[in-house]
Amino acid sequence: MRPNPAEIVRTLVAGRLPGLVHLAHRPGPHHARHVTDPDGRVLLLVPVASHLAAALQPPAGGSDIAVVLDVLDLPPAAGAPALGRAWVSGWAAELRGDEARRAAVDFAAVDPTGDLLDLGTRFRLYRFEVVEVRWERAGAVRRIDPGEYAEAEPDPVHPVEARLLADLAERDAPEMTDYLRRQLGLTGQTPDGPPRVVRIDRYGLVVALGRAGARRRVRLAFPCPVTDPDELAGLLPPLRRLTGARPPS
Numbered sequence: 731m732r733p734n735p736a737e738i739v740r741t742l743v744a745g746r747l748p749g750l751v752h753l754a755h756r757p758g759p760h761h762a763r764h765v766t767d768p769d770g771r772v773l774l775l776v777p778v779a780s781h782l783a784a785a786l787q788p789p790a791g792g793s794d795i796a797v798v799l800d801v802l803d804l805p806p807a808a809g810a811p812a813l814g815r816a817w818v819s820g821w822a823a824e825l826r827g828d829e830a831r832r833a834a835v836d837f838a839a840v841d842p843t844g845d846l847l848d849l850g851t852r853f854r855l856y857r858f859e860v861v862e863v864r865w866e867r868a869g870a871v872r873r874i875d876p877g878e879y880a881e882a883e884p885d886p887v888h889p890v891e892a893r894l895l896a897d898l899a900e901r902d903a904p905e906m907t908d909y910l911r912r913q914l915g916l917t918g919q920t921p922d923g924p925p926r927v928v929r930i931d932r933y934g935l936v937v938a939l940g941r942a943g944a945r946r947r948v949r950l951a952f953p954c955p956v957t958d959p960d961e962l963a964g965l966l967p968p969l970r971r972l973t974g975a976r977p978p979s
Contacts, residue, residue: 731933731934731951731955732931732933732934732949732951733885733931733932733933734882735865735872735874736863736874736875736878736879736881736882737882737883737884737885738813738814738816738865739816739818739863739865739874739879739882740766740770740879740882740883740884741813741884741885741888742801742803742813742814742815742816743764743766743772743799743801743816743818744765744766744840744884744888745764745765745766745840745841746840746888746889747801747802747803747804748761748801748804749761749762749764749799749800749801750762750799750800750801751764751774751782751797751798751799751800752797752798752800753785753786753795753796753797753798754795754796754797756785756795757781757785758785759800760780760781760782760785761782762774762775762776762782762799763775763776763841763843764799765836765837765839765840765841766840766884767833767836767837767857768836769859769880770860770879770880770882771857771858771859771860772799772818772820772822772857772858772860773833773836773837773855773856773857774786774797774799774822774855774856774857774858775837775841775843775845775846775853775854775855776853776854776855776856777852777853778851778852778853778854779852783854786822786824786856788823793823794821794822794823794858795821795822795823796819796820796821796822797819797820797821797822797858798817798818798819799816799817799818799819800815800816800817801815801816802815803815805929806891806892806895806929807892807895807896807899807928807929809926809928809938809945810895810928810929810936811928811929811936811947812867813867814865814866814867814868815865815866815867816863816864816865816866817862817863817864817865817866818860818862818863818864818879819858819860819861819862820858820859820860820861820862821858821859821861822856822857822858823856823857823858824854824855824856825854825855825856825857830849830850830855831849833855833857834846834849834855837855860876860879860880861876862876863875863876863879885931885932886932886956886957886958886959887930887931887932887956887959887962888931889959890959891929891930891931894930894959894962895927895928895929895930898927899926899927903924906927906966907924907925909966910924910925910926910927910937910950911924911925913950914937914939914948914950923940925937925938925939926938928947930962932952932955932956932957933951933952933955933956934949934950934951934952935949935950935966936948936949937949937950952965953965
């Protein structure tokens, strides 16, 4: 198994990566702090004194404005394949009162920034339900059903992926290399160098093999999808020392 397109988009727009906001018939784009709530709706935390706040003001008689959130994946390590780019759009409206306070709790669950304490004075929260979803990768753009997007979940491993890859490469390289050779049926040293994990997600590992210019990637699947990063210690022996977790009995 591997992440499906809806899951990839939910992971990209979850709020761990920087995003740009494009507004219809307005100058831009604008850098924006964003997260998604449990239903996949996008929350934007916007400074009151900013070009984005001014651009988000609806025209006279209106209550919302068309926006597109644009998020580009940042590969977590050298040589790691990118997940692509996500574009989600909808009609953004400012939240007030109890609705804003409830949305602030959802925002803090992803990004517990102290700026939420200044909500209503220095900052405003905007929200939009996603009505159009596009995923761009390798020059191809794919449309995704908004219902599938809403039902998908962000990858729970994504927030810690870069740290895990760095630990495996710097602190546990020999043990991880031996583990990958056993899993891939490789024997001894190879002239192309050792296999290397370049991405980790809830479904498994992406492993790079071969020398530069002739490198290929293979996927090693986990027995079942991971629901919490701590479960990785039971699936990948080299991670047990890093997490302090014990293998399942």
